Amino acid sequence: MGLDQAATKPHEALSAILADDLTLVNDLITARMASRHAPRIPEVTAHLVGAGGKRLRPMLTLAAAKLCGYDGPYHVHLAATVEFIHTATLLHDDVVDESAQRRGRPTANLLWDNKSSVLVGDYLFSRSFQLMTETGSIDVLRILSNASATIAEGEVLQLTAATDLRTDESIYLQVVRGKTAALFSAATEVGGVIADADPEIVQALFDYGDALGIAFQIVDDLLDYQGDTKATGKNVGDDFRERKLTLPVIKAVAKADDAERAFWVKTIEKGKQDEGDLEHALTLLNKHGTLEATRQDALEWAAKAKSAIAHLPEHEIRTLLTDLADYVVARVN
Template sequence: MVACNRAIIEQMDSPVALIPQLAAHIVAAGGKRLRPMLTIGCARMCGYSGKRHVQLAACVEFIHTATLLHDDVVDESVLRRGLASANAIFGNKSSVLVGDFLFARAFQLMVGDGSLEVLEILSRAAATIAEGEVLQLTTQNDLSTSEERYLDVIGGKTAALFAAACQVGAIVAGRPANEVAALAAYGDNIGMAFQLVDDALDYSADQMTLGKTVGDDFREGKITLPVLAAYEAGSPVEREFWTRTIEQSEQVDADLEHALMLMGQRGALEATLERARRFALAAQRALEPFPPGELRQCLHDVADFTVSRGA
């Protein structure tokens, strides 16, 4: 990971001073580096001892960071990882364009790796992320969205990159197709669990823990599983509340607190976390084709960490 962080800093360099300045703001803000860590962990578990996985881990982080820059502009976010978001400091135009730069740099790293299979996996993931974000826009403020549709959204916008990050670890190690597929399933399930927990945290965490303003999803009318679960289990009066606040975007200051109360009464957050736990267990089962060892245990523990964030 030290080598990966060094590669990230090197690849952010540009003669246009605003690019490394803005990119450094969001990269230096921290984050868990979970996706590149999974690329490195999966490659090492598969017996790889070269250096390709470090550059590809940096590539994965650039794709992720680019999507964060664009998401914060779309969502008009003012916080990211507990600090002022890049768009709040540098403006929307700069954030979008530097996001484009990071996407372009990611593709340069893919091409530099020289594997068409790696290029296919990561470029497909980048397209799937964009599809997931657009799909989320089409479900916004729509309480008729099915749970299946919601899972399609998070599968695209979040889980796809987790899956790709793990897959390329097996590819660089030259592992057979069944192991590549197993790690894709592992990453996909980790990503689903991760986003479910994030969606629950938006209604249950404090601002410092969450790293963004609590209740952003509610204010933006985003359709997430906590909202769907509370709406589905709600009385007619409760459904009227959700219709007014989410579908009609008519909110007053006290509405977020009321939403939290309704979610608590209907067990919506616990239902969301339980679904996350099921995905985490599926991720752990996907590791069974690999021999026991320290690295497999680390990847197994990542699934537990993912859901423990919501505890």
């Protein structure tokens, strides 16, 4: 099931509750992505920012701050910071992955070039640091700067781990925690920190974001093998063609016989892919039940996300965050 096909859409309910703040976030993003000297910066940024993303990560920051009773102005700065970091990583990822499509549209590196994508990504990272320092909080700066470093570390780890059949589920989890969950957990954590919430609440928000981000990425990796291109904006099998060892394949490699392992060595480690190899890969994934096993892992992480905030005071935001964890994995139910 695609996100937009689900009957209940907690991200839309969150968006409605946070509408005024989201407007301020969008206004701030537009203002800070401007450049007097390099018009290509807003051109490239606007292409990606305006591509229909749901603003999930900045919404998490706004929601966490609201849940903790924050009434100051800086949650808007932090939400914009999170979106800038996310957009910068997308620009860099598309260059690294040589991607041609994101959210159903041509990527910036295809429309412009790799140099523009990398440099505009760098600009957005710089803007994000300017924004976070304006809060005057050293804790905020520590959390988001650590997240930025962790994201980069995760991406570099993936460069070597993605095509190495020795990569196991623990290394996969380390990659996912770096490249995806780190920003989710930072987004929720800083919402609590800026509201000066109790440490136990801040930790709960961090744990929620961490588990939600892991579930989100596992689902994304699963959809690469069984998703609807129109719903996901990605071509089925892109991860296979890009020789990425994601969780469904890692599980299949662990159960492979000699002939199957030779197939994975040829297609993933050596990158020698022939017509029909994707179909054979899908046959092996189904043979060993790794798609269903991966789905169960996603459900378990969603359950951990819900459990993390279950003890927080009753609030409509808490309910929607709980629903959001279910919604993320509803894409593969």
